[in-house]
Amino acid sequence: MLIALIGNQNSGKTTLFNQLTGSNQHVGNFPGVTVEQKDGIIKKHKDMTVVDLPGIYSLAPYTAEEVVTRNFILNDKPDVILNIVDATNIERNLYLSLQLMQLQVPMIIALNMMDEVKSSGNSIDVAKLEKELGVPVLPISASKNEGIAELISRLRKTGEGKILPVKFDCCTGAVHMAIHSLTHIIEEKAKAAGIPPRFAATKLVEGDSLIDDALQLTENEKDIAEHIVTEMERELGTDREAALADMRYSYIEGICGRTVQKKNQTKEQIRSEKIDALLTHKYLAIPLFLGIMLLIFWITFGPIGSFLGDLFSQGIGALTNLVDAALQAAGVSAWLQSFLIDGVFAGIGSVLSFMPMILLLFFFLSLLEDTGYMARVAFVMDKLLRKIGLSGRSFVPMLIGFGCSVPAIMATRTLPSERDRKMTIILTPFMSCSARLPVYALFTAALFPEHQALVMISLYVLGIVIAVLSGLLLKSTAFKGKPSPFVMELPAYRLPSAKSVMLHMWDKGKDFLRRAFTIILIASVVIWVLQSLDWSFDLTDTPQNSILASIGSVIAPLFKPLGFGDWRAATALITGLTAKESVISTLSVLFNAADSQALLTALQALFTPLSAFAFLAFVLLYTPCAAAIAATRREMGNLRGTLLAIAYQTGTAYVVSLLIFQIGRLFL
Amino acid sequence: MTLQDLSVGKTAKIITVGGEGALRRRLLDMGLTPRTEITIRKIAPFGDPMELSLRGYALTIRREEAAKIIVEETAQGCGTHTRMRWRGGRA
Numbered sequence: 001m002l003i004a005l006i007g008n009q010n011s012g013k014t015t016l017f018n019q020l021t022g023s024n025q026h027v028g029n030f031p032g033v034t035v036e037q038k039d040g041i042i043k044k045h046k047d048m049t050v051v052d053l054p055g056i057y058s059l060a061p062y063t064a065e066e067v068v069t070r071n072f073i074l075n076d077k078p079d080v081i082l083n084i085v086d087a088t089n090i091e092r093n094l095y096l097s098l099q100l101m102q103l104q105v106p107m108i109i110a111l112n113m114m115d116e117v118k119s120s121g122n123s124i125d126v127a128k129l130e131k132e133l134g135v136p137v138l139p140i141s142a143s144k145n146e147g148i149a150e151l152i153s154r155l156r157k158t159g160e161g162k163i164l165p166v167k168f169d170c171c172t173g174a175v176h177m178a179i180h181s182l183t184h185i186i187e188e189k190a191k192a193a194g195i196p197p198r199f200a201a202t203k204l205v206e207g208d209s210l211i212d213d214a215l216q217l218t219e220n221e222k223d224i225a226e227h228i229v230t231e232m233e234r235e236l237g238t239d240r241e242a243a244l245a246d247m248r249y250s251y252i253e254g255i256c257g258r259t260v261q262k263k264n265q266t267k268e269q270i271r272s273e274k275i276d277a278l279l280t281h282k283y284l285a286i287p288l289f290l291g292i293m294l295l296i297f298w299i300t301f302g303p304i305g306s307f308l309g310d311l312f313s314q315g316i317g318a319l320t321n322l323v324d325a326a327l328q329a330a331g332v333s334a335w336l337q338s339f340l341i342d343g344v345f346a347g348i349g350s351v352l353s354f355m356p357m358i359l360l361l362f363f364f365l366s367l368l369e370d371t372g373y374m375a376r377v378a379f380v381m382d383k384l385l386r387k388i389g390l391s392g393r394s395f396v397p398m399l400i401g402f403g404c405s406v407p408a409i410m411a412t413r414t415l416p417s418e419r420d421r422k423m424t425i426i427l428t429p430f431m432s433c434s435a436r437l438p439v440y441a442l443f444t445a446a447l448f449p450e451h452q453a454l455v456m457i458s459l460y461v462l463g464i465v466i467a468v469l470s471g472l473l474l475k476s477t478a479f480k481g482k483p484s485p486f487v488m489e490l491p492a493y494r495l496p497s498a499k500s501v502m503l504h505m506w507d508k509g510k511d512f513l514r515r516a517f518t519i520i521l522i523a524s525v526v527i528w529v530l531q532s533l534d535w536s537f538d539l540t541d542t543p544q545n546s547i548l549a550s551i552g553s554v555i556a557p558l559f560k561p562l563g564f565g566d567w568r569a570a571t572a573l574i575t576g577l578t579a580k581e582s583v584i585s586t587l588s589v590l591f592n593a594a595d596s597q598a599l600l601t602a603l604q605a606l607f608t609p610l611s612a613f614a615f616l617a618f619v620l621l622y623t624p625c626a627a628a629i630a631a632t633r634r635e636m637g638n639l640r641g642t643l644l645a646i647a648y649q650t651g652t653a654y655v656v657s658l659l660i661f662q663i664g665r666l667f668l
Numbered sequence: 669m670t671l672q673d674l675s676v677g678k679t680a681k682i683i684t685v686g687g688e689g690a691l692r693r694r695l696l697d698m699g700l701t702p703r704t705e706i707t708i709r710k711i712a713p714f715g716d717p718m719e720l721s722l723r724g725y726a727l728t729i730r731r732e733e734a735a736k737i738i739v740e741e742t743a744q745g746c747g748t749h750t751r752m753r754w755r756g757g758r759a
Binding site: 057058060062063088089090091092095238241242245246249262272276280281282283285286375379380382383384386485486487488489490491 | 684691693694702704712713715716723724725726727728730733
């Protein structure tokens with residue numbers, strides 16, 4: 001039995017999905033769009049599969065999420081629609097329900113957060129609501145796991161009995177007339193296209209172009225339809241879209257007037273207003289937000305994060321030593337041992353060393369999102385980001401970019417518009433991540449010993465400036481067109497369940513491991529091969545003879561106008577693709593530097609302060625590490641976009657470094 | 669008057685929702701339909717967007733959109749009126 005879980009954003013849909021399926025979940029994308037599709041099997045009911053559809057407010061044809069949901073119901077023909085409705089916000093939630101009921105698929109409404117309604121002294125007459133709506137209504141509390149067993153058995157009954165919503169008429173007067181006449185005209189074609197005639201007629205009256213195309217009406221039929229709608233608009237004195245929305249809401253107001261007793265604001269709403277008095281306060285909002293983010297960064301990259309990180313790398317180190325000893329004992333050849341230890345294990349190690357950081361950041365991100373604070377950040381920051389063609393929603397992912405680009409790019413998943421998502425993915429790596437810091441530290445120690453902090457800060461600022469300029473550029477070129485509407489609900493603050501947060505964290509960690517493992521592993525192995533073999537494919541002890549070094553020598557002249565045309569610098573930039581801090585280890589190997597002092601001296605000989613700054617600017621801006629590329633590939637949804645993003649970032653790095661070096665030369 | 673002209677704390681009734689395409693449809697879908705009562709709760713720290721209260725929930729929209737929504741201010745009791753005006757003046 002296939003169950004489609006549909007509901008508004010913030011209605012507790014994900015919580016219900018987690019309660020129903022536990023960890024039996026599978027995450028993927030809907031074909032062709034980067035809209036996430038999650039499905040899972042209901043616990044103890046192996047024959048019942050639930051598909052978690054995106055959170056939507058309507059079945060309009062404008063957003064990818066709404067179209068995906070609609071097509072899923074029409075094409076995949078689920079046995080039951082499980083429509084989750086937030087009982088504390090029932091009017092707006094039922095707006096979607098009315099549209100779903102017209103799809104003529106067996107349906108159940110789960111009335112969520114009933115506990116909040118009751119504890120605030122309000123009430124909903126569920127039996128009466130069920131009768132008025134013509135579909136089963138079950139009160140539940142997803143977060144407290146109440147009413148779930150009952151819900152499952154009703155789902156089974158409704159699905160197996162194929163109990164359709166009782167046909168109802170929510171329309172009156174002129175709208176009713178229009179829908180009625182159109183239904184007759186298009187009935188045959190709608191059935192042929194597999195769309196319920198009444199739904200099709202309603203959508204045609206609304207001016208839905210997708211239904212228009214699907215029905216393949218003749219010119220004559222289209223003319224009649226347009227005539228009917230014009231008549232309706234004339235009679236009502238309003239346009240088609242407003243007329244339908246008004247009609248649905250009026251109908252809902254009628255039902256709610258008879259079934260909902262709402263004397264008080266809920267406790268959660270009152271609490272939210274109090275919290276917002278601080279968190280979106282005119283002067284306090286920004287300092288509080290910065291404080292919260294600093295705390296998150298401090299925990300992730302400070303004592304707790306580094307403790308977990310050390311634990312991980314010690315574990316990996318111990319395992320590597322064990323395998324190394326075993327290989328030694330087994331007497332495998334030197335190249336195989338080096339391949340396994342320096343190639344494969346080093347690669348796996350670099351993947352795993354990301355894990356604690358990613359898990360911690362996602363723990364906090366999911367807290368921010370699920371408590372409702374993320375929506376407030378978007379509200380507060382919207383004006384700043386709108387100038388570069390984004391909305392406030394992109395702010396947190398970009399900020400996370402200062403920690404690590406990988407979770408930052410993964411966090412763009414929550415952005416409602418595909419355009420914003422792609423733009424944010426391209427801009428985020430310009431935020432200087434923590435892996436670039438060791439490179440800055442080394443170079444500034446060697447060449448700017450007096451002004452170390454100043455140079456580092458200027459690099460961070462440079463990244464932000466480039467991101468802003470890129471935003472302006474992309475807004476007026478590749479991402480031309482209207483920015484997505486910023487019409488966003490500010491949900492009541494709620495404490496998410498530990499289970500939800502953990503599942504989310506685990507999901508993201510798993511996702512990262514699965515996707516990143518292959519690409520990082522391949523990258524590490526390729527770099528190992530290039531670094532360890534010479535052109536006759538023999539293992540080489542002198543790094544100068546390696547394939548990598550000769551590639552470095554070939555591309556080095558490209559960097560000459562940037563001030564660092566040395567083959568060692570070029571080679572280090574190539575290895576920086578696996579992880580940016582690798583730039584240091586490669587340089588130290590290629591310089592044959594015995595200790596850090598030797599490395600500093602070597603750098604002082606090779607770079608001038610100006611060429612060093614150009615080099616650092618390049619390290620800051622050029623394509624992020626393999627793990628970030630893997631994340632980009634995943635969130636972009638296609639290879640072409642990923643390659644374009646990489647090309648754009650590397651191109652920007654080249655141009656900016658070139659400008660720094662060439663203009664700097666005029667003055668220094 | 670438009671929704672943009674309404675000051676913080678004031679309540680108004682929607683007359684028409686202007687604009688076009690996806691954005692207008694979104695406003696209608698979110699319950700900004702004619703005759704709906706709507707209260708301005710807050711303006712964001714940088715002066716935009718604004719937080720509204722309608723149909724028992726909180727919604728945020730930009731001033732640009734608010735300027736396309738024609739409203740009619742609803743009369744309020746004397747006491748609240750002055751208090752609200754003072755609050756509106758500060759924001």
